[in-house]
Amino acid sequence: MLRLLTAPLVLTVLVMQSIRLALGQIWANKTRSALTTIGIVIGVASVTAVIASLTGLKAKVLKDFETLGTNKIYVNPDWPREGRFRNFNWRVIRFRPEQFDGLLERCPSISNFTMMTNRSKKVSYGIHSIDNARISGINPSWHEIENRSVILGRPFTLMDEENGWQVCLITPAVRDELRLDLDCIGKRIIIDRRSYRIVGVVETRVESGMFGQMGDSKEVFIPFPTAWRLWDPWMYIIAACRKPELSQEAQAELKFFLRQTRHLQPDDPDTFRMDVIEEYLKQFNTMAATMTAIAGGVVGISLLVGGVGIMNIMLVSVSERTREIGLRKAVGARPSAILLQFLVESVVLCLFGGLMGIGIGQGLTTLISKIPNAHFLSMAYIPLWAIGISFGFAGSVGVFFGMFPAIKAARLDPIEALRHE
Amino acid sequence: MSMMPTSRDDVVIRLSGVARTYKVGVESIHALKGVDLELRRNEYVAIMGPSGSGKSTLMNILGCLDRCTSGTYELDGRDTTRLSSAGLARVRNAQIGFVFQAFELLPRLNAIKNVELPLIYAGGEGWLNRKARARETLTKVGLGERMKHRPNQLSGGEKQRVAIARALVNRPSILLADEPTGNLDTRTSLDIMALFEQLHQEGQTIIMVTHEDDIAHHAKRIVRMRDGRIVADELTGSNRQIATVAPAT
Structure with a gap:
């Protein structure tokens, strides 16, 4: 009974502990983590910069329409x-x-x-x-x-x-x-x-x-x-x-x-x-949506490349920590707990990349808004939803590409794992 | 086939006809060829044998890390033969405490976190009180002062004590030690043996695999293996008198 009641708490603590371990892992391998996440960083940075530019353009156009008068x-x-x-x-x-x-x-x-x-x-x-x-x-x-x-x-x-x-x-x-x-x-x-x-x-x-x-x-x-x-x-x-x-x-x-x-x-x-004026505004919105979709496609490819990098490094991580996995299994970690641990690590790695990407995207946006002779970009900024989407995508890449290494870890035989050098 | 009259409650481990066969290519390797063994609560047993005798395989099966190919293994009166891998994980978590030759502490966690590890996966009451339990167990093995130290700040003997605390923290039915002194010098080995003796006095069931005779003689009973079979099962030293009363095999 008590076991049932504590189950959600156990899960939370497992996740929290995995997050802490993952952060430690990232910190211990700073260079490796940075290089690994570079695909994600570039992907997120470009998507935020593109969205920021489009948002700025839209804001500018709206403001122009307002001076023209929407009534x-x-x-x-x-x-x-x-x-x-x-x-x-x-x-x-x-x-x-x-x-x-x-x-x-x-x-x-x-x-x-x-x-x-x-x-x-x-x-x-x-x-x-x-x-x-x-x-x-x-x-x-x-x-x-x-x-x-x-x-x-x-x-x-x-x-x-x-x-x-x-x-x-x-x-x-x-x-x-x-x-x-x-x-x-x-x-x-x-x-x-x-x-x-x-x-x-x-x-x-x-x-x-x-x-x-x-x-x-x-x-x-x-x-x-x-x-x-x-x-x-x-x-x-x-x-x-x-x-x-x-x-x-x-x-x-x-x-x-x-x-x-x-x-x-x-x-x-x-x-x-x-x-x-509203009619023109509608047309502009359609155009902006198309541009966002195209940019999204490009970014999707870079996230895909980034995801393969993540998968690679997670496979390395699993093989480096085979003994740890063996020990955890020996003391009673179920395959699902091991799976969770490595998935969390992969997601944290990707979110870390996403965070850096948003930082760089913000830098790019500032640069873009300062381009002389491009007044229409002067109002570029990253909207909140774009940050949400960036993190969402980075997290999904983490889950998707971390799944295979995590399953590999979860399926390790504890005896083999403990014998691993 | 023990003739010894024992009440069912008293038996912690009952192996009957346990065999383990590995397939390597087309060849089959018979690591265990029908082992019968019964251990009662609070026994202190050493399993000995040359390499290739099957003692590691036996250890793995006793520790629910591996399943036998045939025969049955009852732990605390429950058949473990048909458990899923998640079910076996639960048994390892709740009923078995492992001590390894190479300690197997997680380098990034301090002593208390290492000891907590089984409770993290446990759930229930142990999980709720994991900090207190870990602290209490570390104090019991004599490391009350070094809880915040990481493995690289501890000596070999201290590491093994942390590992023993980790094995004991979820109050297992059996403590399984695989060459627990293999990486330690003689003096530290004796300290660890003294700790095992103390745990035994407190009622802990201990199974220890070793190839060192003098270490094995700290146990009260020695099971010798060769070619996948038990070839001898005897009581040690002062316990020999009882051995005449209770024929082992």
């Missing part, structure tokens, strides 16, 4: 794939500002929207010029939607719109390139042969590694009605929903609203397209 819906005119609009002229398909009258009243999930046009034009001030500055026509609500404030001067107002004034906002990069004074408010620059008065300087968008084109810093903004009046009338809108969770409803409302204002028949397909 934004881009609405562009678009040709449907079928139906009567398929081959229609762009003049029919395009948006017109009046199609958006009353949008905010009719779409309660949308907090704000701005009409947009984009052009590349030559901008000049005196003898200095920029050949292809990005010129955008915007509504005053743009500041709020894009979350970009004015660092000097003032933002656009309804007055600018209603009066159709030729005013503009510029980014610091434009100011520098045109050799304007630091305080350039009130100066006039030439855009496409017309003169615009600078009313404010808009902060540069946070540099985005993934979306270089969007991070284009030489930007000039003019009121949307002005742009609409002067240039090719092709426009799109950016709408912001009240909360990211409301994205689906906001899209449905927009769709319903636009189908009405664009006079689409019930069986007509949409003549516009809505894009949400």
Whole structure:
């Protein structure tokens, strides 16, 4: 009865004692242990570094998306794939500002929207010029939607719109390139042969590694009605929903609203397209998962190689300690106890390798995050689950490759073992 | 075939017709050719014989390290012939204490840890009190002061005392000593023999394999073997008078 009750305790103490013995064994053969576990170390180090890089990349992308805004819906005119609009002229398909009258009243999930046009034009001030500055026509609500404030001067107002004034906002990069004074408010620059008065300087968008084109810093903004009046009338809108969770409803409302204002028949397909950042995010996640899987495969091979090393050294250990095994059997260790002892030793050896691997992986990660010109890796870090997985894999390798030597030890004949020199 | 009237409880070991045959290639080697032997509680026996006489094989079978090819071996009234290897391990753990010629202490463990070893595998009450039991047993063999020493810090005699403490710690039915003084000088050998005598006085059953006559004569009974058979079984010295009363074979 007492034997039954103490059985789990006996097992625990056996394991604890085996761990202590294994640590002693590793300590006594430091060089050998280090060389043996090198496969595991490299495997774990590379898997943690790869995961850290991917995690960093993902964090960076997420942060970029956040600055872009996850609550934004881009609405562009678009040709449907079928139906009567398929081959229609762009003049029919395009948006017109009046199609958006009353949008905010009719779409309660949308907090704000701005009409947009984009052009590349030559901008000049005196003898200095920029050949292809990005010129955008915007509504005053743009500041709020894009979350970009004015660092000097003032933002656009309804007055600018209603009066159709030729005013503009510029980014610091434009100011520098045109050799304007630091305080350039009130100066006039030439855009496409017309003169615009600078009313404010808009902060540069946070540099985005993934979306270089969007991070284009030489930007000039003019009121949307002005742009609409002067240039090719092709426009799109950016709408912001009240909360990211409301994205689906906001899209449905927009769709319903636009189908009405664009006079689409019930069986007509949409003549516009809505894009949400979330979609891109999903695609990125799929890609990251694929990369992790590939990295995992590579690491699996190195763990396999490492495991063979472990098996080899465990076989050496078993033959070195044959007399010890014989003695333990003589004093009553059952085959299962011997098996346990050597399995624990192999697992401890592998976990020790895993620990070193994580250490080296952390070092690699620090190095990676410091690579110049690779901003997208600057946020690399090892997530907790990766440490768990590394240890899990190292432990499994220990069990798997330690099994054969341990079985060999457990099956030794005690008489033979005690006679072993 | 002992004619001696003994109560069944009193018999610790009963071998009847025990044979052990090894197969080496196509050849069979008959190491034991039918051994009958009965040992009572608190006997102190020496097994002697030239090399190849089968005394080591007999020792292995008595110690449940090996199984006999035919015949039966009862230890404490229980037949061990059909036990599995785990079952034999349990018997070795609970009923047999081994003392080896080369001590066989684990070099990385100190004296008390070495002595604890059988209890680690035992479970039950012995396991729960293993520290106290190990300490108590070490004190009994006269090493109360050197418990924390590792084998390489101990003399040969001290090592053998640790080994004896390890053999005794789980209170075995028999103490099996295989050439216990083989690696010791004469003086230390006598010390160990004195310890064996003391254990015998306290009631311990002792079986000792040796090829040294003067060591064997510390035992109360000598079993001589040759060619896998027992050729003589006699009482020693002052016990001879009893021998006439109790015919051994």
